[in-house]
Amino acid sequence: MTISRRTLLGTAATGVAAAALPFGRARAASKSLKIAVISDFSGPYRDIGGPTSVACVHQALADFGAKDKGYDVTVLQGDHQESPAVGTALAQRFYDQGVDLVIDVPNSAIGIAIEGVAHDKNRAYINTNSASSEITGKFCNAQTVHWTYDTYMLSHSTGGAMVKGGGKKWFFITADYAFGHLLHDQTAAVVKQMGGQEMGNVNFPFPQTTDFSSFLIQAQSSGADVLGLASAGKDTVNLVKQAHQFGINKTMKIAGLLVFINDVHGMGLDIAQGLTLTESFYWNMNDRTRAFMARVKPRTPNNYPSMGQAGCYSGVLHFMKAVEAMNNMADVKNGAAVVAQMKKMPTDDDAYGKASIREDGRFMCNAYLFRVKTPAESKGPWDYYDLLATTPADQAFMPMAAEGCPLIKT
């Protein structure tokens, strides 16, 4: 990645501008809205959320034509610093300041905590970047939509495909916190259900671990043929890199259970090649995704959007369409009403194509199984994936009956 001084200054300037906006701008009396991106702007998940998510929100507003349609939309941003306490306080403050929509929020612990805040304040909340399938399960509420992906989808798409491809014996390396455990449990269940076998699992301390060699050696001596990584971000990058050093990629298939294109970029194709993973968005899929990428690229030239960030685009665009359809700014302050309106309308945008939102708040998109290209196959910057399989939306997510969402009367 090359960074010029200009982009650096530009990034700094946008940050300052975003912080100053609510005070420095005269607002039209009627159709003003506030959208807050709560994300990681300084820590391990910055590249999968952060400034690129903000860029995608701005792109959605531009594509919607917010200004021309008379909407004055302020975009705010807050850094949750990977702390549920900070994230919750931010969400409360934003909603109290009249924010109509909170979006993004990587890290399931924080994503779920903010779900409760949205419910208490009755404001809309679109989570595009937490993995926990419990967001539309036991924690689900009328104010929340879960975009992009969840642990159920990841475990079934990646896990199912690997078992079908002959990878029956699994060894897991799991990040020792709620997200890792959920991802491991659901994947192990899929593996067993399909006739596979779990040879072992080791939980590594999160987030302090940088050297994974002893866990990798345990995996190597377990006799398994698939190495399942129930981890995220730089842990996954380090795991894959070190698995290569020990030659594990020659004897085992590596399944990254949550890998974003930004992680692949961080690893480099030399190391990432051959990795199997699942995302619900890839910029180089079809003409529409490429058109979206071409438009958003000037806003985030060095970090291409992964599925969560594209979800910010898709979610905000759909939110604006719902607001427009309601045609009553007083109702927009009623989060449950906005989300109900969003569920009524089918979604359609360049990043995700045509899709819909289920009654429990689950955004129903396809899950794509990708294989990372070799350096020779890659034709340009960020040209990283080959599509292996598609799980249609209606099979990609947990059936509502199994979820235990209090909104659904069974």
Next chain:
Amino acid sequence: MMMILGKPAPLLFGQLLLGIINGSFYAMLSLGLAIIFGLLNVINFAHGALFMVGAFVTWGLLHYLGIGFWPALIVAPVMVGAFGLLIERTLIRFTYKLDILYGLLLTFGLALVLEGIFTNAFGSSGVSYDGPNILSGTLNLGFMYLPVYRAFVVFAAIVICFGVWFTIEKTSLGALLRAATENPALVQSFGVNVPRLISLTFAGGVALAGLAGVLAAPLYSVNPGMGTSLINTVFAVVVIGGMGSIGGAILTGFGLGIIQGFTEVFYPAASSVVVFAVMAVVLLARPAGLFGRVA
């Protein structure tokens, strides 16, 4: 297969070796910390960040200038050391006469600033650096496959640790350094430029962090947070070894690496805590650390 305590023996031999490899990083990093603390009385919290800078400089040398790993082993530590000299002259020297906590706070702040700058410039997932081809590949040891590069790291760490220990403890330069910290006025009266000696010592300690960064670049993801994850453990190593004791830092570094390696087999969840448990026990039994002199 032979079993020891319910675990296959090859697995345990493997862990022993991996523990030694991790221990070499602990040793190299705690070495720099121990020098800076022992001779300057500064608790350098920026050490982890400077380790990270060393790794990024290594990457940058290749990426922007086409300078490979071997030259980087010299060039990167020199650059990081020069940067250390700069911060010592412009910031840190003002804390020498103050309470030790001021230096700690200053360097802690510096660490945050450095990490922030690198996160803004390179993102949080960092960049990838490949080691030299000659060191790629694995050795079949019978009980495990050992990446050649890791064997090289252990070798390099032992050479570096011995070299530094020898310089400080056995040469006249080392004697001068130790004398200058005991009684700067006396040493100055012999015509030695003590402030310059101290600046260069700081730069030397920092260069060691940079050198560890070069060695770490091909092993780990080069990312802005890579120093933070290590620095807490490394501080524990310095405390257990005895603040300021160079030999103590080296031996403790390797020892703790091995203890941690075994913990990862028997009870992985405790592997990040075990170092601090050892620290607590050592401090209760020997408050000055294993090799420290009671002040």
